[in-house]
Amino acid sequence: MRALVRSIPSTFADAITTQPKSAPIDVARARTQHGRYVEALAAAGAEVVRLPADDRFPDGCFVEDCAIVAKGTALITRPGAESRRDEVAAVRDALASLRVEHTAAPATLDGGDCMRVGGRFYVGVTARTNEAGITRVREVFGETMAIPLTDVLHLKCVCSPIADDAILLAEGTIPRERFAGLRVIDVPREEADAANAVAIGRTLLIAAGCPRTERRLRDEGFDTIAVDTSEIRKADGALTCLSVLF
Ligand code: CIR
Numbered sequence: 001m002r003a004l005v006r007s008i009p010s011t012f013a014d015a016i017t018t019q020p021k022s023a024p025i026d027v028a029r030a031r032t033q034h035g036r037y038v039e040a041l042a043a044a045g046a047e048v049v050r051l052p053a054d055d056r057f058p059d060g061c062f063v064e065d066c067a068i069v070a071k072g073t074a075l076i077t078r079p080g081a082e083s084r085r086d087e088v089a090a091v092r093d094a095l096a097s098l099r100v101e102h103t104a105a106p107a108t109l110d111g112g113d114c115m116r117v118g119g120r121f122y123v124g125v126t127a128r129t130n131e132a133g134i135t136r137v138r139e140v141f142g143e144t145m146a147i148p149l150t151d152v153l154h155l156k157c158v159c160s161p162i163a164d165d166a167i168l169l170a171e172g173t174i175p176r177e178r179f180a181g182l183r184v185i186d187v188p189r190e191e192a193d194a195a196n197a198v199a200i201g202r203t204l205l206i207a208a209g210c211p212r213t214e215r216r217l218r219d220e221g222f223d224t225i226a227v228d229t230s231e232i233r234k235a236d237g238a239l240t241c242l243s244v245l246f
Contacts (some may be wrong), residue, residue: 001200003046004094004244005031008034008061009053016059016081018153023234030231034061037205037242040225044200053092057087061232062241064156065110065128066091067246068137070121074098075140080108080128095246101140107129109133112154112241117182118164122147124155145212147178156240158192162199162222168213185220187213196238198245205239 013025042048054060059081066088068075076088076093092100101108113124114137121144123134131146138144152158158173166183169176169190176184187195187210194210197217204217208228217224227239 001046002049002246003041003200004049004051004063004067004091004186004246005034005038005041005043006051006063006090007031007053007244009058011055011058012061012235014058016083016239017235018117018235019236025234026231030235033227033229033231036241037227037229037239039225040205041198041200041243043225044198044203044205044223046132046243048199049094051090054087054090056203059084059235060087060090062112062235062237063091063244065112065154066243067095067244068096068109068111068114068116068141069098069244070116070141073101073140074246075101075109075137076103077109077111078103078105078107078133080110080126080133091244095244098246103133103136106130107132107136109136110154111244112156115155115159115161115167116141117161117167117179120182121145122155122179124149124152125213126152126154128154145178147174151175153236154241156196157238158195160195160197160199160240162197162204162217168195168197185216193233193238196240198239198243200245207239 113129191210193207194213
C-alpha cells in the first residue's frame with residue numbers, strides 16, 4: 001500500500017478554518033506533527049510518496065480532498081472550496097500510474113466526504129460536496145449512498161473505515177442505521193476526534209488522547225499508533241485528510 005502525502009506549506013497559517021483564530025497556527029509545530037504522521041504511516045507498513053509543498057495552497061497538505069482512489073482508478077475531485085481547486089493538478093500527476101477520471105462543474109466533490117468500506121461508497125452531501133459530485137462518484141465507482149449532513153465539514157470528520165466491513169462512528173452524529181450491513185464501532189462523544197482513523201491493514205493511526213477508543217480497538221485485534229494532530233486540527237484537519245492511500 002502506498003500513501004501519498006504533501007508537505008505543509010509555509011502559508012499553512014492561512015488555511016481555511018472554522019476554529020477560533022484566538023490560537024493561531026504554529027507552522028513549525030504543524031510540520032513536526034506532520035512528520036510524525038508520515039513516520040506512523042511508514043511504521044504501519046505504507047510506502048510513503050511525498051509531494052513538495054506549494055505555498056500558493058495553504059490547504060494543500062490535505063491531499064485526501066483531491067482524489068478518491070479505488071479499484072485501480074483515481075477520481076480527481078473538484079474541491080468545494082474555490083481556493084483549493086488547483087491543488088488537484090499535482091495530485092493527479094502523482095497518481096498518473098492509475099486510470100485517471102476527472103470531475104467537472106457544476107459538480108463539487110471533496111475526498112473527505114467520500115468513505116469507501118470494502119466495495120461500498122458513502123458520500124456526504126455537505127457545503128463542499130453537492131449532488132452532482134455524488135453522481136460523479138456513482139458513475140465512476142458504482143453504487144453510492146448519499147448521506148446528507150449539516151454542521152460537519154466532511155463525512156469523515158465523524159466516521160471512517162477500519163476494515164472492509166467495519167467503521168468507526170462518533171456517537172450522536174449519523175444514525176447507525178445508515179450503515180446497515182456494516183459493523184459499527186461507536187466512538188464516545190468525549191473522544192470524537194478518534195472517529196477519524198487511517199487504516200493500513202490491521203494497523204490504525206488514531207488521534208492521540210483517546211484512550212477508551214484505543215483500548216476498544218486493541219481489544220478488537222487492531223494495532224494502534226496514536227498521532228498528535230492538535231496543530232493541524234486548528235485548520236480543521238484530522239488524520240485521513242493528510243493522505244491518499246493507493
Ligand atoms: C479545508 O477547510 O478545506 C481545510 N482547512 C481542511 C480540510 C480537511 N480535509 C479533510 O478532512 N478531508
